[in-house]
Amino acid sequence: MALTFSDIFKFVAAVILPPLGVFLERGCAQSFWINILLTCLGWIPGVIHAFYVILKY
Template structure:
């Protein structure tokens, strides 16, 4: 995982997922989790981008 991906995963989780995986189910889940709460969005972004 690059430094940019790590920073974006913390600041704007859906953008980090979008840049790595595009518009798909991962992005929609990340967006939903970020809207529910910022911390779940960050955790999911790190999880998805570490694969």
């Protein structure tokens, strides 16, 4: 799986604001709402989930 320039931009967005990275990848899907919940519980779980979503899709 090769990374594109847009994926790199999504990773940067995910580090700064995890739900933004997920939104750029999946839109307003279930993953986005899960990421908002995880980010509210802690920044690290939100970042990990955002990286997972970006790498998976």
